[in-house]
Amino acid sequence: MAHHFPIRVYYEDTDMAGIVYYANYLRYIERARSDWVRETGIDQNAMRDDGLVFAVRRVEADYIAPAKFDDVLQVETTVAQVTAARLVLKQAVKRGDQPLFQAVVTIVCVADNGAPARLPANIRQLLH
Numbered sequence: 001m002a003h004h005f006p007i008r009v010y011y012e013d014t015d016m017a018g019i020v021y022y023a024n025y026l027r028y029i030e031r032a033r034s035d036w037v038r039e040t041g042i043d044q045n046a047m048r049d050d051g052l053v054f055a056v057r058r059v060e061a062d063y064i065a066p067a068k069f070d071d072v073l074q075v076e077t078t079v080a081q082v083t084a085a086r087l088v089l090k091q092a093v094k095r096g097d098q099p100l101f102q103a104v105v106t107i108v109c110v111a112d113n114g115a116p117a118r119l120p121a122n123i124r125q126l127l128h
Contacts, residue, residue, distance in 0.1 A: 001078075002076050002077065002078045003032070003035070003036040003039060003076070003077040003078070004074050004075070004076055004077075005031065005032035005035050005036070005074065005075040005077070006072065006073070006074055006075075007028050007031070007032075007072075007073040007074070007075060007093070008070070008071070008072055008073070009067050009068065009069055009070060009071045009072075009073065010069075011069055013069075014068070014069050018068055018069050019066040019067065019068055020066060020067040020068070020071075022063060025061070025063070025093055025100075025101040025103075026059070026061070026103075028073070028075055028093055028101075029075055029077075029091040029093065029101075029103055029105065031075070032075035032077050032091060033077060033089065033091070033105070033107075036077045036089075037054070040126055040127070041126055042123055042126060047109075047120070047123075050120075051111055051112040051113075052109050052110070052111060052112070052117055052120065053109070053110055053112075054087075054107050054108070054109060054110075055107070055108055055109070055110045056105060056106070056107060057086065057106040057107065057108045058104075058105070058106040059103055059104070059105050059106075060103060060104040060105075061101065061102070061103045062101065062102045062103070063100075063101055064099050064100055064101060064102065065098065065099070065100045066100065067093070067095060067100050067101075071095050072095070073093050073094065073095055073100070074093070074094050074095075075091060075092070075093050075094075076091065076092045076093075076094060077089055077090070077091050078090050078091075079127055080104065082119070082124055082127045082128060083119075084118050084119060084124070085108060085109075085116065085118055085119060086106055086107065086108050086119070087106070087107040087108075087119060087127065088104060088105070088106050088107075089104070089105045089107065090102070090103075090104055090105075091103045091104075091105060
């Protein structure tokens with residue numbers, strides 16, 4: 001099931017040409033992922049108390065078309081894969097039905113000592 005997160009493009013998001021600066025798409029999808037995690041029922045504060053945090057391991061990004069000042073966008077997030085050690089999400093930024101940006105994001109768990117860790121079983125269960 002897809003999660004949808006609304007974004008409005010503010011002046012500060014744009015470059016001198018009035019289009020969204022490329023790095024801001026990563027900010028948009030990060031906000032959407034944070035909202036998705038919360039709505040999924042994953043308690044990141046409890047994870048941190050247990051010595052675990054999520055970390056982005058990889059991002060594959062495609063820039064398709066520009067967004068512009070004052071556009072209303074949607075970030076769509078779907079689960080592509082869940083394994084014992086990673087979570088792969090597909091995220092798309094759209095203006096209406098038009099895709100503007102797409103990314104495949106690989107998330108892993110990291111222990112507070114920096115070592116890789118398995119995704120907790122309760123989180124894997126929430127995501128299946």
